Structures are given as C-alpha cells and as structure tokens.
Amino acid sequence: xxxxxxxxxxxxxxxxxxxxxxxxxxxxxxxxxxxxxxxxxxxxxxxxxxxxxxxxxxxxxxxxxxxxxxxxxxxxxxxxxxxxxxxxxxxxxxxxxxxxxxxxxxxxxxxxxxxxxxxxxxxxxxxxxxxxxxxxxxxxxxxxxxxxxxxxxxxxxxxxxxxxxxxxxxxxxxxxxxxxxxxxxxxxxx
Amino acid sequence: xxxxxxxxxxxxxxxxxxxxxxxxxxxxxxxxxxxxxxxxxxxxxxxxxxxxxxxxxxxxxxxxxxxxxxxxxxxxxxxxxxxxxxxxxxxxxxxxxxxxxxxxxxxxxxxxxxxxxxxxxxxxxxxxxxxxxxxxxxxxxxxxxxxxxxxxxxxxxxxxxxxxxxxxxxxxxxxxxxxxxxxxxxxxxxxxxxxxxxxxxxxxxxxxxxxxxxxxxxxxxxxxxxxxxxxxxxxxxxxxxxxxxxxxxxxxxxxxxxxxxxxxxxxxxxxxxxxxxxxxxxxxxxxxxxxxxxxxxxxxxxxxxxxxxxxxxxxxxxxxxxxxxxxxxxxxxxxxxxxxxxxxxxxxxxxxxxxxxxxxxxxxxxxxxxxxxxxxxxxxxxxxxxxxxxxxxxxxxxxxxxxxxxxxxxxxxxxxxxxxxxxxxxxxxxxxxxxxxxxxxxxxxxxxxxxxxxxxxxxxxxxxxxxxxxxxxxxxxxxxxxxxxxxxxxxxxxxxxxxxxxxxxxxxxxxxxxxxxxxxxxxxxxxxxxxxxxxxxxxxxxxxxxxxxxxxxxxxxxxxxxxxxxxxxxxxxxxxxx
Numbered sequence: 001x002x003x004x005x006x007x008x009x010x011x012x013x014x015x016x017x018x019x020x021x022x023x024x025x026x027x028x029x030x031x032x033x034x035x036x037x038x039x040x041x042x043x044x045x046x047x048x049x050x051x052x053x054x055x056x057x058x059x060x061x062x063x064x065x066x067x068x069x070x071x072x073x074x075x076x077x078x079x080x081x082x083x084x085x086x087x088x089x090x091x092x093x094x095x096x097x098x099x100x101x102x103x104x105x106x107x108x109x110x111x112x113x114x115x116x117x118x119x120x121x122x123x124x125x126x127x128x129x130x131x132x133x134x135x136x137x138x139x140x141x142x143x144x145x146x147x148x149x150x151x152x153x154x155x156x157x158x159x160x161x162x163x164x165x166x167x168x169x170x171x172x173x174x175x176x177x178x179x180x181x182x183x184x185x186x187x188x189x190x
Numbered sequence: 191x192x193x194x195x196x197x198x199x200x201x202x203x204x205x206x207x208x209x210x211x212x213x214x215x216x217x218x219x220x221x222x223x224x225x226x227x228x229x230x231x232x233x234x235x236x237x238x239x240x241x242x243x244x245x246x247x248x249x250x251x252x253x254x255x256x257x258x259x260x261x262x263x264x265x266x267x268x269x270x271x272x273x274x275x276x277x278x279x280x281x282x283x284x285x286x287x288x289x290x291x292x293x294x295x296x297x298x299x300x301x302x303x304x305x306x307x308x309x310x311x312x313x314x315x316x317x318x319x320x321x322x323x324x325x326x327x328x329x330x331x332x333x334x335x336x337x338x339x340x341x342x343x344x345x346x347x348x349x350x351x352x353x354x355x356x357x358x359x360x361x362x363x364x365x366x367x368x369x370x371x372x373x374x375x376x377x378x379x380x381x382x383x384x385x386x387x388x389x390x391x392x393x394x395x396x397x398x399x400x401x402x403x404x405x406x407x408x409x410x411x412x413x414x415x416x417x418x419x420x421x422x423x424x425x426x427x428x429x430x431x432x433x434x435x436x437x438x439x440x441x442x443x444x445x446x447x448x449x450x451x452x453x454x455x456x457x458x459x460x461x462x463x464x465x466x467x468x469x470x471x472x473x474x475x476x477x478x479x480x481x482x483x484x485x486x487x488x489x490x491x492x493x494x495x496x497x498x499x500x501x502x503x504x505x506x507x508x509x510x511x512x513x514x515x516x517x518x519x520x521x522x523x524x525x526x527x528x529x530x531x532x533x534x535x536x537x538x539x540x541x542x543x544x545x546x547x548x549x550x551x552x553x554x555x556x557x558x559x560x561x562x563x564x565x566x567x568x569x570x571x572x573x574x575x576x577x578x579x580x581x582x583x584x585x586x587x588x589x590x591x592x593x594x595x596x597x598x599x600x601x602x603x604x605x606x607x608x609x610x611x612x613x614x615x616x617x618x619x620x621x622x623x624x625x626x627x628x629x630x631x632x633x634x635x636x637x638x639x640x641x642x643x644x645x646x647x648x649x650x651x652x653x654x655x656x657x658x659x660x661x662x663x664x665x666x667x668x669x670x671x672x673x674x675x676x677x678x679x680x681x682x683x684x685x686x687x688x689x690x691x692x693x694x695x696x697x698x699x700x701x702x703x704x705x706x707x708x709x710x711x712x713x714x715x716x717x718x719x720x721x722x723x724x725x726x727x728x729x730x731x732x733x734x735x736x737x738x739x740x741x742x743x744x745x746x747x748x749x750x751x752x753x754x755x756x757x758x759x760x761x762x763x764x765x766x767x768x
Contacts, residue, residue: 012526024194024356034194035322036356039298040219040634045557046731047526061433062322062355062426065501067512082521087514102524106734107562107726110522123515142745 001032003056005064006153009083010075011100012039012049015146018171019073020051022150026159026167027055037062048079048102073153075132075145076100081116084125093125094152096132096145128152135186144183147172151187161188195359197352200323201262201290202227203359204330209367210234210260210288212252214245216604217633218264219299220353221292225262226636229645233364238636238645241572241604242267246274246289250343253287254378256369258334262290265306266571270605272309278343279313280388281378282395285369286337288330289315292348295470296497299632301552301569303495305471310345310448314392316399317345317448318408321428323357329408329445334367336402340395347447349470351426351497400449408445411458414438419507420462422455422475422486426498427468433500434509450478459484466491466507470498528557530732531701531708531748533672534625538565539728539752540678541596546686547588551575551606553598554631554700562729566596573597573605576622580613583620592686594621600630600638603653607662613691614663621685621692622664624655625672628699635703659693666692673698675755701748709749710765714740718761725753725762 006023008016017038024036032055039049052064066085072093074080080095087093097117104110113119120127130152136144147168154164165181172180195203201224205213213236215225229236239245245261252259263271268291278287291309294300310317318333320326326348333344376384403409414420416438423431424444431441442458444450455478459465465486467476476488491506492498501511528535538558541548542565550556550566551574559566568578575595583593597606602624610622630636637643642652659667666688670681678696685692699706711732721738732746733753740753740761754762 011524013529020356028192028194028358034356034358036194037351038196038354038356040222040354045526045529045554045632046524048524059357060429061500062351062357062429063499065499065511067501067514069514078521078524081517081519082524085514085516088512089514091514101731101734102522103527103560103729103731104522104525106731107729108723108735109561110520113519113521116517116519119517119519123517125515 001057003054003059005069005088006053006071006073007064007069007083007086008051008053008073008075009079010049011079012045012047014075015143016049016051016075019146019150020053022147022167022171023053025170026164029163029167030159033057033059035059035062048082050083071153071156073149075149077116078102078112081113081120084120084123087125091126092128092156093120094128094130094149096149097129098131098133098145130187130190132187135190136183139183139186140179144179147180147183148187151184152190154184154188191361192358193361194356195323196223196354196356197320197323197326197348198223198354199227200326200359201330201346201348203361204327205260206231206234207327207362207364208258208286208331208334209365210258210334212249212257212259213237213261214239214248215262216240216242216245216267217630217636218267218292219633220294220350221262221264221267221290221348222633222636223353224290225645236645238638240639242271243274246271246278249287249289250274250278253283253285255371256285258286258367260288260290262292264300265291265293265304266300266302267291268306268309270572275309275315276313277380279315280380280385280392282341283337283343284371285367286334287343288333288337288346289343290346290348292350292353293471294350296350298350301571303471305474306347307447307474308472310347314396315343315345316340316446317347318445319347319425319447320352320445321425321443322352322355323359325445326352327359332408340399342395349426396449400452403446403449403451404454406446409451409454410443412437412441412443414440417461418463419466420458420464421466421468422458422479423468424475425470427470430498430500430503431468434504434507444475447474450475452482455479456482456484468492468498468503525560526557527560527729527731528554529701530730530746531750533627533696533698533701534558535563535728535730536672536675536752537623537625537678537696538563540675540682541565541594544592544679544682546682547582547593549575549578549582549593549595551595551597551601553601555596555598555625558596560729562727572601573609576606576609577612579620579622580609580616580618583618594623594682594686596623596625598631599624599626599628599640599655600636602655603639607658610659610664610693611662618691619689621682621694623694623696626655626695626697629703631700635700655695664691664693666690667695669695669697671698672696673750673752675752701750709751711744711747711749712742712751712754712762713765714742715761715763718759720759720761724756724758727756728752
C-alpha cells in the first residue's frame, strides 16, 4: 500500500498532539507502518503548528511536503488557508470554521482574510467545513474541538466506529472519556 | 511488543533496557522528553540539573562509581558542557556513559543552528546518529556497549525530526549493569603529566573505533539498480533520500558519524559514477570524503541552512516535484505569543512604557521581544542578559541609566548567578529582573531548583532567590507582582535610578500551571468602551477590537486584570464573584 498523508494544522494549544496520538494508535492497531511528526517547544505558544501523520507499508520521511497531503485537518480557518499548498490534487481539507486571530491581526498590522471557505472552494479544493467549536461545546467542552474534527476525518476511512472508540479509550484519561466519545460521534455524524 | 514512540521516548527506553541507572539533564528543545520519559522508569534515578555542565559532570561521577549513566541536552547546551566533555574524553569511563545531544535544524525552538557533529570530532568522542525511533532505541543500547568496550563516553546525536517523530519500536527487557570503582589516578586525575599519557590512548582509541566503523552493520550499504549516482547520508536525511529514490540508487547509510569509515567509503565510491553526500547543516561527511581524495557533490547543491524535506532532495536530484494550490489571499503570519494571563506581560509592558534598555535571555519571556511589547534589546544565550548588562553599564551604554537584564528563574539558576556575582564583585550598575514564574516554561513545565519540586514531582530543597541575591552582595532586592502595573512601574523607576546594582524579582506562577486558579474572564462593557485601543498595547491574545470595541475571548481570558488597569473608561472590569 502506498503511503497516506494526513496533516493536522492549527494554533498551538488547540490539542493537535492528542489528535495525532489518537490517529497513531488507531493506525498501529491496524498494523501499518507509521510516522507521526510533532512540534514541541516555542512554536507551541499560540503559534501556527503542524503535525504530520503518515502510514502505509513502509514510511520513510517523517514529514509531508507540498503537494503530498491526502487530507488536511485544520483546527482553525486561517490555518487551513495557510497550508493548502500541501494538499495533493484531489485531496480533502476538513476545516473547523472557528476563527482565532493571530497577533498581527489583533494589533491591527494585518487583516483576517474574509471568505476563506469560498476561496478554497473557488480554487477547486475539496473542502469539508464544519463548526467544530459549537459541536465541542455541545459535547461538553470547547476544548474537545480536536476530537470533533477527528470524528469528522474518520468518515474518510473504512475503520469502524468501535475501532475508533477503542483507540479513544486508550488515548484519553478516564474522566474525559465520555466527553471525548460524544465529541467524536458529533463530528462523525454531523 | 511493538509500539509507537517518539525518538526521545525511544532513547529513554534504550536507557532503561541498557541498564542505565543515573540520568542528569537540563531541559532544552528538542531533547527534553528523553529525561522526562526515563524518569517514569522506577529503576532509573533521573534528575534535572541546574545546567548541562553540572549534568555531564554528574553523569561522569555516576559512571566512575560503576553505574551506567546518561545526560541529555540540546545543541547549545553542549556548548555549556564542553569543558568537562573534552577531558572526560581523556579519562574515559568506568561503567558506560552516554551523552544525548539534539540539534535543531530549522531552528524550531533555538537561537542558532549549530551542527553538533563537530563536537564529536573535536572532542574525539564517538557519535551515533539514529534516523528513527527504532534506531534511537537500538543505538542507545549499542552506545553503552561501545562505551565500555572502548573506554569512552559515546554521543547519541538526535535532531528535531528524529526526537519529535513517532515511529514503531520493538521493546526488550532491561539488563542490570554494575561495576566497582577502583582508584586510578593516572586515568582519572588529568594533571598535565597524566593527561600527556592519556592523549595517545585517545588517539589509539579513535583508530580502533574507526576500524570498528569499517565493519559495523550500522554503517550499511543498501543496493540500488542505477549506479550513476551513489548517496552517502545519515539521520533524517536518509529518510528523505529513501522517500525520493526508493531502491533506485545505492545508498550508504551511516549510523556512526564519528569516527567515519575510510575503506568502506572508498569501496562504495568505486561502485558509483557520481558520489553525492546528503547531510543537513554543515559539510561533515563531505569534508571527510574530500579528505580521502574523493570527488563528490555536496554543499554546492544541498544547502547548509535549514532542514531538508523530500521535495528539496527530489528537486536537487533533478526529479519533478509537485505542489498543491496556493490561495491568492494574503495570509497573516501567526508567530508564537505570550499566553493569555502570562505573568511576564505586565512586566514587559512596564519596561516598554519606561523606554528601558533590556538585555534579554532564553525562555518564554524571549517573546517579550515581539510587537506590540517589543521590550527587549538582545537575546544571546542562557545567562547572557546579566553578564551583558554588566558590560553594557560599565561601558556607559544608554548613559548608564535605565538598563536592565531580564532572566527567568530556571535560566538564572542555569548561568545567571555567576553574572550576578560579577555585578556585585565588580560593582556595576543596572537592574537584574528575575521573572520568576516558578517553572521552566518554554520547554513545557520542568521543575528547577527554585520551584521546591524535583523531576519526579516530589518536594525537595528550594533555592531562596532573595537570600541568594543578597548573599552575593546585592543590597537592593525587592519582589513585585507583575499583575500589578503600578507596583512594577514604581520598582523599575526606583531601581534603575539607584547608584548600585539591584534585583527585582517579578514573581507569579505560570498561568498554565495546573495548580494556578484563574479568575473569571474580564467583562468588556461596549457602552463604556471608546475604542481607544489602550488595552491592545499588551498584546494579549484574548483581547481583540471588533466593530471598534474591545472584545474578550472568554475561552482564553484568565481574568488577570492587566488590561483593566490600562482602561481609563472602566470598560474592562473583573467579573463579580458569585
């Protein structure tokens, strides 16, 4: 099997590490070779962050390059727009429509671009836009945006809901399990 | 059992399995998780040292005592530990000693892009370089065998993409290793007479290690169908090469980067038309090849700046590289920022307001350099703020007035203390501000000697900063709460005007610490807000101006109240306690 490429992009602090942990665990259960490349340290402090998840028969590079991503899951709208160049022709972007202003926008040095979903559609990209923040709040916490989006991404794979639930159980602390399961289902079935 | 592990986690596992029982490190991205992960094994004693020099010397002591030992650091940390390094190379070890060093090509979280491989050559210490987590585990164990077989410390050299990438590893069992210490002055007391006798031993050791490198299976050739090109590579560069070329070209994959094999490389070069060296950062393997008289393609094609990727390698090897669709929209940058509720913010705002010259240091507070605060003048290395302040004031910089050093609690322990001693001893002016957030923040919350807790989370001896500063001879020492802008302002004005060196301790725990209780979010009153943007001067990610009125992001705001102190119209108010 060829190598599949998933990028998880967002803003430092949004929980991309947990999302990639969940994906990694799921793929390990399925017997694939896997590489997951994360960002730690300074970039985590509210900066633009990207996590690469690659799986297949044999994975060499830990990173995904321009034009290679089968899927981009973006936790924030502007970040989706930032990384479109990495999408493979025919790839899919799952995007949370939540907007988080970066510091240049907050200070007035730049503007948050308008109509990004429309622009991505107009560019011929396959965009699946959802309001993951509202769904996460429905599930019980705004912090569950990451798992809502993993639920949404799960629709693109053949793995069963039971397999995903099993991976969630192994990835999150017991006291947040029901919250995360609910968040995942909301994303998957919305 | 097969499992997914970060490269750093795999090194930690390798330490456990190899019977390592003493680990001392100073945190530094991308090396930090090695020590955090190994601390989870109860069989291994693990600690945070105040700096890398202390860590390396402690690891040497443990090796001397007969226990397999380890210390980890980032590339710049190795500069701090370079002093013991070059002499431990002469003494050798008793039980195995391994030094983990992690480079940061691309400078994801570093102040320079140095190539630590040069240290292996300069200090004459062998260096293994894993390219994924499985090798990280395997090479760590192998490093202990080499350490004891050749009587030398051994480097495990990581890089960001190996340290922070998860891949599959196979777990093994732990072995226990213990040796007895025997007094041996000729080997362990490096006075000139003894050191003169040890240097030839080191040279002979390097010769033997180079012979080992000729036949070691970690330096392997992977056959290819097309011999027009042959590639020598290592570490993460190997992964990019294989990603692009698959089995097309023969590849020599080096697992030991120092000493490098000679005959093996000469033999490989004979089998290919063009020899290509693919290595991140400096021309290390390439220089070796050229020294052997080989013609090769190296840094004239592959940059010595930034990290590589498969597209870069593909393009340089003349392959067609695809790219996706770029949007026409102008996408604003999203640089890292101080978190909402960060205790450093109020202090930096006050420094900027008072137009103070501020020599900065290494930590989260380096973000005080970013607009709109833009409150810092320099960032060099750990401790340089204080020593730099001394020289700056002695040289009459900024007319000798209003000049400060800003340094965190952990960084002050690391290498700020000696600079402060210098300021007191040599009687300079200037004010040292210790931003004490009770944790090592940037690397992800590690304990340090000022927090009162050790690496395992147990209560321990706590350094009292005020007492320490007074003890070295600083008479003016005061503590402020950085959430209180008036207090900060008074302290900065008074201390920078004083005729003697002074210390301000700006004390409040990091807002991200689990035990820190947040207030309710600030409430923005749109009727009172006149849109003057005074609250925007602190660069808080929780505040934005929407429709010319201040708006608070309730998911981010910690209710610290710094913004409210800037509002002259009472439009930002603390929520009433219910």
